[in-house]
Amino acid sequence: MNQVQQSLAKLFERHRIILWYDTKQELHAEFDALTLPGVEKIVLDNNQFGVKFTILRQYPHRKFLLYQAGPQPADLDNWLLDVELAHGLFRADQTALWLVELGLGQEFVDVVAPHAEFFQSASRRAALKGLLKPDDTPRQVRLKLLAVAAGADPRLDDIVEMLLAELAAGKDAKMKLIARCGLDTFLWEQLERAYGYASSSPSIRDFAITLFKAGYALALGEPAALASDALVFLKRWKDSLRHQEAFETLSGEYAKLLKIEQDLQHRDYSTLAELDLFELIDRKVLSGLARGVADRTVAASACAQIVRARRQGHWFGRYRDAYEAVDVAVHFFDLVSKLDLTVRSLAEGVRQYCQTWYLADQLYRHFVYHARSSGQMTLLGKLLDQVENLYTNNYLLPLNDRWQSFVDGSSRWDAAPILGQQAFFAEFVRTFLRRGNKVSVIISDALRYEAGEELLRLIRQEDRYDAEIAPLLATLPSYTQLGMAALLPHDELAFSDDGAGSVLVDGLSSQGTENRKAILEKALAGRGTAIKAEALLALSRDESRALIRDSDVVYVYHNRIDAAGDKLESEDKVFEAVAAALDELVKIVKKLTNANANNLIVTADHGFIYQQRTLDESDFASQEPSGARITVKNRRFVLGTGLSPTSSFKHFRAADVGLAGETEILLPKSINRLRVKGAGSRYVHGGAALQEVVVPVVSINKKRQSDLSNVEVDILRGSSSIISTGQVSVAFYQVEPVTEKVQPRMLRAGIYTEAGVLVSDQHELTFDFTAENGRERELRVQFVLTRQAEAANNQEVILRLEERVPDTTYYREYKAIRYTLRRSFTSDFDF
Secondary structure, X not given: OXXXXXXXXXXXXXXXXXXXXXXXXXXXXXXXXOOOOOEEEEEOOOOHHHHHHXXXXXXXXXXXXEEEEOOOOOHHHOOOHHHHXXXXXXXXXXXXXHHHHHOOOHHHHHHHHHHHHHHOOHHHHHHHHHHOOOOOOHHHHHHHHHHHHHOOOOOHHHHHHHHHHHHHOOOOHHHHHHHHOOOHHHHHHHHHHHXXXXXXXXXXXXXXXXXXXXXXXXXXXOOOOOOHXXXXXXXXXXXXXXXXXXXHHHHHHXXXXXXXXXXXXXXXXXXXXXXXXXXXXXXXXXXHHHHHHHOOOOXXXXXXXXXXXXXXXXXXXXXXXXXXXXXXXXXXXXXXXXXXXXXXXXXXXXXXXXXXXXXXXXXHHHHHHHHHHHOOHHHHHHHHHHHHHHHHHHHHHHHHHHHHHHHHOOOOOOOOOOOEHHHHHHHHHHHHHHOOOOEEEEEEOOOOHHHHHHHHHHHHOOOOEEEEEEEEEOOOOOOHHHHHHHOOOOOOEEEOOOOOOOEEEOOXXXXXXXXXXXXXXXXXXXXXXXXXXXXXXXXXXXXXXXXXXXXXXXXXXXXOHHHHHOOOOOHHHHHHHHHHHHHHHHHHHHHHHHOOOOEEEEEOOOOOEEOOOOOOHHHEOOOOOOEEEEEEEOOOOEEEEEEOOOOOEEEEEHHHHOOEOOOEEEEEOOOOEOOOOOOOOOEEOOOOOHHHHEEEEEEEEEOOOOOOEEOOEEXXXXXXXXEOOOEEXXXXXXXXXXXXXXEOEEEEEEEEEOOOOEOEOOEEEEEOOOOOOHHHHEEEEEEEEOHHHHHHOOEEEEEEEEEEOOOOOOEEEEEEEEEEEOOOHHHHOOO
């Protein structure tokens, strides 16, 4: 079937009668050769009246093809004009054939003819046909031509996004095709109509530069060359995962062209909190924020507000750790300035540490971790020095100097009513066994109290998990072998004579997992066992359930922090190890509960001290230890017999710390170290500093019912429900603060017509405020209306908060309020 026959066949699908005017009188042979089933062919040759009677009166249901060799008659001379108007008309020129192929009427001739180059491609015609709809207007058809040429959806924003992606990639094939097809003029018309773009020499690059320039100005509230719709488009394009790379490429290129860095030099960083078109803005904000925090000119609340605003920005992921470091630093400064480090007794010192003081260690750890992770040591250099000096000189050293005075005054190592580590099994494990319950104990090497408190919050954030924390006073010296032994069931602990600091539990070696397993089996008549954390995580579901089923007590040994800190080459990564350890501990807890373990305890053998800075002479004990026999010398303790008490050390006998035997102990005072060849000195433990000896006991229980909820959010309507300008500011209120069990809520906000058409920009909002003060839980958002809002003037529009349906791309309405859009003609002017 040739093209003429195909075109006629398609026309007969819609019309009973088709008139064919062969203007050049060159297709008579094709007409004669045509075979169209069910169609009767008639040649018009001064027989129009008779033909009209035949086709309309005699055979009103048959199909007819009426052929005339020659041009179409003028209307006044056309006997078949009424037939022609009521039925189909066929022209055999190329444009007519394309129209028929696409199912378009003759009214689209002026749409198709000027863009012949487009229709030369069968694949482009096929793509266009798939987009066409019966009610398309000429403009919509042209827009679909553009969409096919650009490889986009038939929406102007998607077309522009695809052209910008091509521009960012350094290519121009799509734009060249658009120009060859004669569609470029239409493109510039649409850009002017939608965004106000007009240029004497339009190009996609010129548009992109104008877009960034105008978007920057509009976001600053300054006059711009484009309409506010351009800012809405720019926000949507910027936040698109599909076009993220293109946006970032062009943003970087045009930042130089538009001299954004020079412009930012004259702006106050605090006024830029909501802007994120250029990466340089984040650098400006971070630089100003870091300097302000270092100079103490920024309050903690103001810093948190700016960081929170930046968290929604495009580039935040690249600078997350730098922002977090600055935010933590200002809270650290605020905390340390308010701390009362008075120590009144050993027990009161532990209580105070667990209530308040530990936060300084936690914030210090977070700051160092984020600063190191950021890679921005130049930016954060001043803050690093200040935090380090304040941590050491205003907190760590004075606190432990005061604590040391009570350690020195103690003849026995005891802080009653604070439980000592040797009471752990009897007080915590036996309690479950007496009730006939099983218990799993996770011992994480060097998990100090502040890290345990963070673990507590992480566990409580999990659905159906509850947890409590209590302090435990580690046995002295606070090192691994002794701490691990103290946590086992025992009657007596004693140092081994092996010279390595090994500890005997009721005469049995406690060195290593297998020996500890044997001690548990003996104490619990075969119903106790031990396993390393990595081995537990590798078990199948059935294997892990069998482990819990066959034992009343399971000890799980986890070693991430100490493994990093105790090595000279990795001690500087100990805070990264803490972060990894916390993640692993949550996984271990879930592994055990999935194996039907309901009662879990997480504790540690000892804590640690860590200082990021390079230590100097004053950080080391002024005297070297001496005595009749030194068996073990560590950076923070000495074991031996006949040891000499001096002013640099606290001296204990084994019995003084609850151990059997004649071994004596020397502990450097406060946070001082001993020099040990080949060992690192920034990460240490073994002494009696609070950070070393206060360890957490985190008791975890899994509930049967869900106990998580999300914060509620209200829309605060102002004094008026009328929108009379192109922008509207709306306040949202988070009803309660976020806690472990009341979690943040993420919502999408936009203004819609009754028909569901979005007539503003959209905002992704995170409600995660933890402040108790309600005023600090308000979030104000500025909405920019698009041109589409004009169609809804004097009508109601809906401000809608939507929430994503979990594990889908769909949203459901969370809350909404109605406004009346009433914009006067004066709001159309920029002055």
